[in-house]
């Protein structure tokens with residue numbers, strides 16, 4: 001069957017000051033797949049994700065999201081595209097002064113004219129989907145880290161998105177809770193036919209959920225493949241990252257001067 005494209009990035013370049021964080025990113029993500037973007041801390045994964053959802057613009061290059069060229073899209077058109085995607089942020093990003101239910105309902109209130117009673121039903125359904133039935137009146141401070149992440153997922157799927165973006169959904173969770181979140185991501189993809197784009201450096205998670213994986217290194221996608229292809233990759237960088245080995249071509253900064261030099265490169 002011919003694969004349909006959900007997202008395409010062409011030669012994205014992004015600099016912060018004199019530092020080039022993304023240096024010519026090319027990516028194609030297909031509808032319905034779970035696509036993982038992995039790479040070391042600070043390599044630009046969150047920055048890439050923010051480009052893919054149109055939260056920031058590249059210095060040059062193109063991003064196509066659900067068939068639209070979003071780099072120069074007028075704001076009202078972009079709003080329409082935004083309604084079709086969901087985002088689960090690094091560190092869940094819940095509003096602490098709002099209840100769980102209010103957090104989940106935010107985009108429904110902002111983007112739809114649904115009546116309060118309908119919004120409440122949708123919120124209940126979404127919480128049920130992430131295994132938090134009846135939690136709507138609790139405050140985020142009453143929840144564990146894993147539960148907060150699940151509320152973040154419920155919020156991300158509130159508008160029945162076609163694509164959900166996840167930034168480090170399992171970071172900081174114990175292995176069992178991480179496994180629960182991974183299963184949830186897979187379930188949501190299957191039950192709701194969602195395209196999932198997951199940024200992570202949790203290798204356990206990568207191999208549980210990915211249909212395909214892209215590895216980011218020094219601002220570029222150095223390899224894309226299935227789990228099997230990545231595991232058998234001849235690329236030493238990929239091998240070192242998967243093995244989590246301190247020895248190999250990926251260098252770690254030992255000295256402050258080396259680190260600062262890299263930052264100004």
Ligand SMILES: Nc1ncnc2c1ncn2[C@@H]1O[C@H](COP(=O)(O)OP(=O)(O)OP(=O)(O)O)[C@@H](O)[C@H]1O
Pocket residue numbers: 016021039040041042043044045046047048090201
């Ligand atoms: N708005 C910004 N202004 C200046 N520098 C930025 C900005 N956003 C990101 N950076 C820099 O870009 C680099 C990549 O950051 P990013 O957050 O994308 O990395 P990451 O791969 O998501 O890291 P982590 O795994 O730790 O979440 C970092 O050096 C960061 O300091």
Ligand SMILES: [Mg+2]
Pocket residue numbers: 045046047090167
């Ligand atoms: Mg990040």
